[in-house]
Each structure stands twice: as C-alpha cells, then as structure tokens.
Amino acid sequence: MHILITGGTGLIGSELCHAFLLSGHQLTILSRHPSRVQKKWGDAIKTISRLSEWDETTYFDAVINLAGEPIIDASWSESRKKLLWDSRVTLTEELVRRIATCLHKPAVLLSGSAIGYYGDRGDESLTESSSAGTDFAAQLCVAWESAANRASEFGVRVCLLRTGLVLSSKGGLLKRMVLPFKLGLGARLGNGKQWMSWICIDDYVSIVLKLIADADATGAYNMTSPHPETNRVFTAQMAHVLHRPAWFVAPSIVLKTMLGSRSVLLLGGQKVLPAKLSKSLFRFTYEHLDSALKACCYQR
Numbered sequence: 001m002h003i004l005i006t007g008g009t010g011l012i013g014s015e016l017c018h019a020f021l022l023s024g025h026q027l028t029i030l031s032r033h034p035s036r037v038q039k040k041w042g043d044a045i046k047t048i049s050r051l052s053e054w055d056e057t058t059y060f061d062a063v064i065n066l067a068g069e070p071i072i073d074a075s076w077s078e079s080r081k082k083l084l085w086d087s088r089v090t091l092t093e094e095l096v097r098r099i100a101t102c103l104h105k106p107a108v109l110l111s112g113s114a115i116g117y118y119g120d121r122g123d124e125s126l127t128e129s130s131s132a133g134t135d136f137a138a139q140l141c142v143a144w145e146s147a148a149n150r151a152s153e154f155g156v157r158v159c160l161l162r163t164g165l166v167l168s169s170k171g172g173l174l175k176r177m178v179l180p181f182k183l184g185l186g187a188r189l190g191n192g193k194q195w196m197s198w199i200c201i202d203d204y205v206s207i208v209l210k211l212i213a214d215a216d217a218t219g220a221y222n223m224t225s226p227h228p229e230t231n232r233v234f235t236a237q238m239a240h241v242l243h244r245p246a247w248f249v250a251p252s253i254v255l256k257t258m259l260g261s262r263s264v265l266l267l268g269g270q271k272v273l274p275a276k277l278s279k280s281l282f283r284f285t286y287e288h289l290d291s292a293l294k295a296c297c298y299q300r
Contacts (some may be wrong), residue, residue, distance in 0.1 A: 001212075002026040002059065006091065007066030007112070008045075009036055009170045010155045012163075012204060016064065017045060020204050028060070030067070048145050059104040062212050065111040065148065066161075067091050076136060076261050084140060088112070092147040100154050110211055111148035115164045115197050117141035119277065120268030123195070127275035128162070128220045135264060145220065146177065155216050159211045164224035165274060167286075168201035170298045177238060178297060186239050186246035189255065189269040192232030192267030197224040200286035210282060222274040229289050231269070 003020060007013045008029035017196035020027055022092055027045045029037050034047040048054060069087040074080050092111060118126045119133015132142050145160050152158050166172050180186055204223055211217045229237070239246035256263045274282075 002028070002030050003029065003062045003064060003104075003212075004054070004060040005064045006030040006095065007064065007068065008064075008248075009033075009040070010066060011168055012166060012201070013064075013066050014039075014040075015168070015201050015205050016066075016208060017041065019209065020273050021045075023209075031290040045082050051093065051094050054098050054102075054173055056101050056103050060106045061108075063095065063099070063109045064104045064208070065092055065095055065109065068144075069113060071114075071116075071140075072259075072262055072265050075259075085143070088140060089143045089244045092144060095148075096147060096151045096154075099151050099156060100231065105154055105156055107215075107278070108159065108212060109148060109151045110159045110161060111140050111145070113145050113162045113164050113220070114273045115150075115222065115270045116265070117145070117162055117220075118270045118272065120194075120264055121152065122268055124269060126222075126270055128222055129275075136261065137265065144177060157215070159217055160220040161208070162198050162203070162220055162222050162224075164197040164222070164228075164270070166204060167198055167292050167296050170201075172201075173198075174296055178242070181238055181242050181244055181246065184244050184246075185230045185248060186235060186242075186244060187248035187250045188235045188246070189250050190252035190267045192230060192235065192249075194231050194267060195228050195271040196231055196234045197222075197270055197272035198208060198234075198292070199224050200284075200292040203284050203286055205280065207277065208287070210280075212284040216281075217280075219276075220273050221276050222275050224272045225284060225287055225289070225292070226274060227288055228271050228273075233291065237289050237293055238297075242289065242299050 029047050031037050034049050037047045073120040116137035119135050132138050235246050
C-alpha cells in the first residue's frame, strides 16, 4: 500500500511509520519540515511540504491524518485557538478537498480526534455513541471529525481516532512525568478523582493496522484501554513502578491559576471505554495500567 501520513513526525506518527515500513508499505509524509523527515528516515520515506504537491494523478491507498499543534503547551488565547483550529480542522478540510479532486481516491481515511470530544463527564462511562461535550476542546474535536467525515461523500471509508493518553517510552505524557516521579516529586492533580483514559502506543499501532485492513470498520473509535483509572490511582501506580513515593498534591487552585481554561485538560476527565473495539474482539496487549507502565518506564 502507498500511505500518506500527516503528522508523521510526531510520537504516534513515527511509530506508525516504523510499523508500516516493516510491513513493506510505501509511505509519504506531509511535513512543513521535509529535512527533518529526511534526517530521520533517509530515502525510506517520501515527503511533500504542501497538499498542492498531491496532484490528481497521485494514488494513495490510505490516508492517516494526525496533524495538530499540541493543545496544552500554550495558553488558549484567541490566536492560539486559531492555530489549534487551523492545524486540525482547516488542514483536514483542505485534505478532503484534495481527496475530492483525485482521479483515484484512497480507500480509507483514518483521521485524528481525541477523547476531549466528550468534555469533562465525571464518572459517566463513555462509549462511541455518547454525546459530545461543550467546552473548547470538545468543540474542536467535533469540528475536526465533521471535516473528516465529508470524505465519505466521495466514497472514502472514514475512521475517527478518538485518542486517549498515549503511553510510550519515547515521549508524550510519560516524558513529562518520569523525571519528577524519579525525583520523588510525583503529585496527584487536584482531588485525583478525574478519570485518565490511556492506551499503550503498541496497542494504538495495532488498532490502526486493524482499521486500515478491515473494510467494514467505519466511524468513531475510542483509542483507549478497556480499563481507565483515576488520577489518584494513576499517580500511585506510577510511583509504585518507579519505586518512589508520591506524597505531593498539585492543588486545583494552583493549576487553574497557572493554566487558565487549559486546566480542564488536567482536572477534568473522561471515563472512556473502547466499546467498538471490544465488540470486534480486538485483544489489547496492555489492558491494565500496571503492565503498561512497567513496559514503558523500563524501556527508556
């Protein structure tokens, strides 16, 4: 297969590229920085820097759309919100318009989304059929998914990847957490009751491979383990795996003062269940948090 990936240099994209290359697929990455792709992958992967370079005669069997600026790294000023919107929604709209003009359209579009789609929902168990939230992060996901779904109008199968907290030894959430925890500075966030719906990177890659291959797979998929945990439990298990105490608490008022509206990403939560994957009998390698943390923390 010839696969186009946007966001191919990020944590998830890099792991997918590695898996696809091992399977003998041909890859092209859309990147604003082709030199970075070249430095990492050499001639193994082609690059384009603009969607306009995808002409109507170029054929991709599948498109994986993972592009998007990090949502928690800077305050949600109006200019930042526009950047977040453009890097997700506007790019996806442009991608679908390009698909519409192709003589040979891809069979499938796998497009990024996030469990932020559901908003802060307390202890409610959430499946793919649950309603969307109303905060900025939820609205962003709703618009992002809507833009991707338009590809179905052109005969393209669309899968939406509602991604939880991705655990990996190579970056992401654990990269931010491991050093403070190793120094004995691990801390619960607020009251610790908020749910953290997570997934190990290995399982994420396996699910993507499944969704590309399964011609019947369509619609939204919760990319999370079947066993979410509260922040209190997550903190305790992280400390246990690293053999360090975690006595501290980051008070809610401090996080709200520091992060403003972004604090909902840490103090809010979603108890997300991968109902459609469970129904399809997908077998997770890492169903439980303790085994996932052990695998990730000791691969660093």
